Amino acid sequence: MGGTGMARWLEEIRWNADGLVPAIAQDAENGDVLMLAWMSRESLARTLEEGEAVYWSRSRGRLWKKGEQSGHVQRVAEIRLDCDADTVLLKVQQHGGIACHTGRRFCFYKRLEDGLWESVEPVLEDPENIYEGG
Amino acid sequence: MGGTGMARWLEEIRWNADGLVPAIAQDAENGDVLMLAWMSRESLARTLEEGEAVYWSRSRGRLWKKGEQSGHVQRVAEIRLDCDADTVLLKVQQHGGIACHTGRRFCFYKRLEDGLWESVEPVLEDPENIYEGG
Numbered sequence: 677m678g679g680t681g682m683a684r685w686l687e688e689i690r691w692n693a694d695g696l697v698p699a700i701a702q703d704a705e706n707g708d709v710l711m712l713a714w715m716s717r718e719s720l721a722r723t724l725e726e727g728e729a730v731y732w733s734r735s736r737g738r739l740w741k742k743g744e745q746s747g748h749v750q751r752v753a754e755i756r757l758d759c760d761a762d763t764v765l766l767k768v769q770q771h772g773g774i775a776c777h778t779g780r781r782f783c784f785y786k787r788l789e790d791g792l793w794e795s796v797e798p799v800l801e802d803p804e805n806i807y808e809g810g
Numbered sequence: 811m812g813g814t815g816m817a818r819w820l821e822e823i824r825w826n827a828d829g830l831v832p833a834i835a836q837d838a839e840n841g842d843v844l845m846l847a848w849m850s851r852e853s854l855a856r857t858l859e860e861g862e863a864v865y866w867s868r869s870r871g872r873l874w875k876k877g878e879q880s881g882h883v884q885r886v887a888e889i890r891l892d893c894d895a896d897t898v899l900l901k902v903q904q905h906g907g908i909a910c911h912t913g914r915r916f917c918f919y920k921r922l923e924d925g926l927w928e929s930v931e932p933v934l935e936d937p938e939n940i941y942e943g944g
Contacts, residue, residue, distance in 0.1 A: 685925050698832050698897075700843055707841025709834055712897040724922070757927055758917040759910050763832075763846040765918040776893050783892040784899040788858070791819050793891055 686717050690762040696732055697762055701742075701775065703782075704753040704767040710775035711783040713742075715764060720755075727752055729766055746806045748772045772801075779803045820851050824896040830866055831896055835876075835909065837916075838887040838901040844909035845917040847876075849898060854889075861886055863900055880940045882906045913937045 691697055695717065701710040713731040715723070719739055722730040726741075729750035733740035743749030750768035757764055776783040778799060785797035825831055829851065835844040847865040849857070853873055856864040860875075863884035867874035877883030884902035891898055910917040912933060919931035 685922060685927060688927060698846060700834055700846065702841075702843055707836075709836055709843060709899055712832060712834065712892065755922040756918040757920040757922070758846065759912050759914075759919065760917075761920075763918075765843055778893050780893075783894075783897075784890040785893065786891040786895075788819060788889040788891070793819060793822060 686721060688761060689717075689720075689757065689764070690760065691717065692762070694734075696734070697764055699729075699731065699764040699766060701729060701750055701766045701768050701770075704769055708782050709784060710750075710768070710770055710781075713740075720764065723752060723766070724755065729768060743771060746772070746774070746777070748774050748806070750775070774800055774806070777803060777806075779806060820855060822895060823851075823854075823891065823898070824894065825851065826896070828868075830868070831898055833863075833865065833898040833900060835863060835884055835900045835902050835904075838903055842916050843918060844884075844902070844904060844915075847874075854898065857886055857900070858889065863902060877905060880906075880908070880911070882908050882940075884909070908934055908940070911937060911940075913940055 689697055696714045698712055699715040700712050703710055714734055716732040719730045719732045729742040729752055731740045749771045752766050752768050754767040779801040780797045780799055785795055786793040787796045830848045832846055833849040834846050837844055848868055850866040853864045853866045863876040863886055865874045883905045886900050886902050888901040913935040914931045914933055919929055920927040921930045
């Protein structure tokens, strides 16, 4: 049965005290680091099943299908785990080319320059448009 | 004074209850995600000062200069922060081309294949050699 095997690979992950691990989403084509979010067992199992990233929203305390409002889903090409099994790396195709809720390509748009965090990536779409139906 | 500005950019980060944030190290040249570790205020301040990554080791409960034993230091080209200011991204030059304590190029060497975590990256150097002086 698939269920047994699935449980084992999930249990090999070292979930933290809250039952979560950080998950890095990386653009499968150009290598950009898009975002970091958190995953529970259920969110990672659903990610595998659906082939699209499902995270755990710590602020909302619920599963969060990436793109559920924005349409900016992440098609998962690979799921990787690190040496000490406490961080997941997803290689994804980012639908719409926008991973960040601010309308930027990725979330790491602030760069430290002379002691200030400078925004160095353009807003590709107004968040008001992205989330207008939300 | 530099100290004042430094305090402000550090305080703009949303440190967790333990005073830490996850920090992703990415190869500045080829975009590989090398590892995820954790940083405290002091480790990030020292990273900026030294131009080389200094993390906080949660297992050892102390500052951990990456490469202090292995020599595999990470020269920091850029420090980035994400939209909600709770994750740091370092773009680094990885000395020796090995970021992982297992002797691999990076830590995310296990790939999920048919319900199993398969090691899919070669060991470039025997960890016994890397850490023999440690």
